[in-house]
Amino acid sequence: MRGRTVALITAAAMTAGLFAAGPAGAGTSLAALAAQGGRHFGAGVDVGQLNDVPYTTILNREFNAVTPTDAMKWDATEPNRNQFYFVRGDRIVAHARQQNMIVRGHALVWHSQAPAWVQSLNPAMLRDALNNHVTGVAAHYRGAVYAWNVVNEPLDAGGGYRNSFFYQRLGASYISDSFRAARAADPGAKLYLSEYGAEGVNAKSDGLYGLVRGLLADGVPIDGVAFQGHMVIGQVPPDVRQNLQRFADLGLDVAITELDVRMPLPRTAAQDAQQAADYATMTRACLAVVRCESLTLWTFSDKYSIIPWTFPGQGAATPWDATMRPKPAYTALYTTLASG
Known part of the structure; x- marks a missing residue:
């Protein structure tokens, strides 16, 4: 029932626009949900992006870690x-x-x-x-x-x-x-x-x-x-958790540090659904490994994604679109972290 409740909340948020998270620790931001399991939830950031108010509003609300890209x-x-x-x-x-x-x-x-x-x-x-x-x-x-x-x-x-x-x-x-x-x-x-x-x-x-x-x-x-976790839509390996675990078994921490899931353009609803499933799969893999200490998006908005110029003809790889509106991938992240 909890998963259904979260799904309804996040679906409504997508309709309304930007998700209005609650106070830190209340379980309403992605970072707060990740922190309940002792993990950090981060985003790649470049210095110029800090001048983008809609972008930094989401960054400050949803994340508790940053990586300078x-x-x-x-x-x-x-x-x-x-x-x-x-x-x-x-x-x-x-x-x-x-x-x-x-x-x-x-x-x-x-x-x-x-x-x-x-x-x-x-x-x-x-x-x-x-x-x-x-x-x-x-x-x-x-x-x-x-x-x-x-x-x-x-x-x-x-x-x-x-x-x-x-x-x-x-x-x-x-x-x-x-x-x-x-x-x-x-x-x-x-x-x-x-x-x-x-x-x-x-x-x-x-x-x-x-x-x-x-x-x-x-x-x-x-x-x-x-x-890093630069994934292609529908091609997430089925053994990510097992792979992370074997490195953790060496006595090391592991982390997913540059996660995005690219798709052929133009973006479609079917691709959005698959992308959401792929983000959930990667997140579950980290949650299943005790020593997976963080998950970082690269970055969180299509506005600043490296994918279109790295892989021409592909893009829409992040959980927020270029106008900072959340996609189904955001809902998948939220629901997966909430149930983790």
Whole structure:
């Protein structure tokens, strides 16, 4: 009966427009519902979006965690060697503090969005620059960031090491070096390895599992694995929960950190229904694993989704449309968290 009540409430909210959540802790926001199970419910945010009042109204009401989508990446924080720039990231952190949200830092080391000067370094200089960058950024945000995605997307589609410029010049050691530098710079932050396409049991997640086991065996300070969750409508793997659980069984936290569910455009009612089911499936998978500590949307409105320019012809991937009206996916999230 509770699920039917929630469904009726949220359906009415969709008809009326933006859902009017109750006070924090009352079980009327997505964050409050997630918090009842000890989890964070987050959104990817860029600094310019904080000037969008309808957007920030929903952000502040429904979420208790934020991830800067671009403001803490290498090209944003150290565009020139040893010249650090933190203004964009600092503004997001300040907003999070004002709203009593936690911050997930993203991402200290990634082959993409690395400045040209980094990519041109020889091995010795690159290793020094990597350590200096991780130390500088993590130390600046020491105590302000709950968790870091330390290394992002180190694997290829088959589960082997991605042939990035980091791997070509430093080998796999750049991963462990990054984690050790992050731990030294910010001992209180949780340190995650982040990957996409590894949500279900497949060749890539098997490779990720082997990598993580090796890091643990070598004493590398890793606390968790971040599964991004960029899903295609109707193609959510049936074994997401089992996959999350096997990583949790290694003694690690797990998280879904960039969830969206893209569809071919134009959007249809049938696709909305399938998308809602897919969001519910991913949410249930996290709720079923005790050590799945958070779920983050990337982001929550189609207005700011990366999907249309990443996957031309696809979009409508988030639970709110471009006018900030909730879709069936929002109802599915609410109902699933309420019954979790």
